[in-house]
Amino acid sequence: MADILTKRADDYAQWYNDLVLKADLAEHSDVRGCMVIKPHGYGVWEKMRDALDRMFKDTGHVNAYFPLFIPKSYLAKEASHVEGFAKECAVVTHYRLKSDPEHGVVVDPAAKLEEELIIRPTSETIIWNTYRGWVKSYRDLPLLVNQWANVVRWEMRTRLFLRTAEFLWQEGHTAHATEQEAVEETERMLDVYARFAEEWLAIPVIRGVKTASERFAGAVETYCIEAMMQDGKALQAGTSHFLGQNFAKAFDVLFTNKENKQEHVWATSWGVSTRLIGALIMTHSDDQGLVLPPKLAPVQVAVVPIAKNTEQMESIRTYIAPTLAALRARGITVKFDDDDTKKPGWKFAEYEFKGYPVRIAIGPRDMENGTVEVARRDTLEKQVMAVTDIDAKIEHLLSAIQENLFQKALALRERYTRAVDTYDEFKVAIEEGGFILAHWDGTPETEERVKNETKATIRCIPLEGDRSPGRCMVTGAPSDRRVIFARAY
């Protein structure tokens, strides 16, 4: 195997950067901070999108699409929202260019917009401005809308998938007649994300609530799922916000209730982004390259014929055709790679590096023996199997890989999760990485101090697990329960 990838142990960040580029997931574009998502990477996103979209539909949501441009004045209507996003907004000021002998084209100063337009960093404002017209009566509620879109946040420092100036995501925006309904929706969508992360991405996550300082700008409460990467750092994998009546009040979204009284509606919003691809990479991949869980692999099984000549290629094609058909009949995606410009060894390395979960090789030997060689990406094990009923075995193998990846990730998280009781212990533990469970007095001051002194933040106040009270590791003040500290992406 060619030594083309930095080892995780040598430099985890470099390993990640190398992997994204060399596994052909994405590349840097000429536009600073923006990436080109290549077909292999976009294929993974399509799988995520399809699975999530089904889950959204199953929970009663519908898709719609709102504009990329947001009038500047909208952003200012909700005070904490504007404060949260103002620093990273791209602004459109003109609507026309004109040709210029010296510079090719220049902005036409005569074409200045009367009101500047913001490229959406998120769509709450334009959506709530629209909802005002949609919601008049309790009969119009709940409003359960999602959109798949791109957004722009002008980040100072970017990394492929993890933080780019433009990214793809989905944002759900719902309106409800009661507070309780909205809170239930927030929790329901958090649960959808958690199930998606665990069952599809094979990433174990902790459901929790953000502290005030980590809360979404404009939210009353932010729920999140937190995952642990192989280097022990935390990554927020999805958020679901209970927005209270903040946006309804800012945009005058009122409805008439059954008692014929006017009320502001209650809101939620929730989203996950292409950042999940980064999470996927950093959870499962190894020094040999990308590892994809079968449920998200654009192609689950790569079939590599080993042929000396055209006749042999044709007989392999005939030999394997029933198997390919049987696999496809089971809904398994298969690629039969009969490209004769590349050698089998090259293909093995390539499919391994790009994370195809299962590889089948067939050569003359197999045709004589009625076998195929089956290799699994997660463990790199190879096994010669009878070709008879191989489709059932592959289907089983794919589930086994999916499960194995989840269990490995869970074991890692458990190994790097521990409780500490004193700040001194904490300072040692945080250097070793992972999740630290510790008591916190609930004040932003203590949280800030820990952050400044150790670079660790409170990832969340977990919704599950140990709820026993104690004393804050820093101040000794009473604490309801342990929270999760970690260094984060």
Next chain:
RNA sequence: CGGGGCGUAGCGUAGCCCGGUAUCGCGCCUGCUUUGGGAGCAGGAGGUCGUCAGUUCGAAUCUGGCCGCCCCGACCA
């Protein structure tokens, strides 16, 4: 926005200190032999040395400006 580094063929690089028109590997093209873990041999194509100016008979090399990107920090999903 601070600190560090880098711009030479599609990619990775040597050359720069000590000026004389660019090295090597991968990839690409052609042919033959190969094909069960990134094939071998032979031949070939491919370059405004980031950019602008200066010094010089002559600049990838020296000087100055500009541009871009990457990495580390602060900020964030």
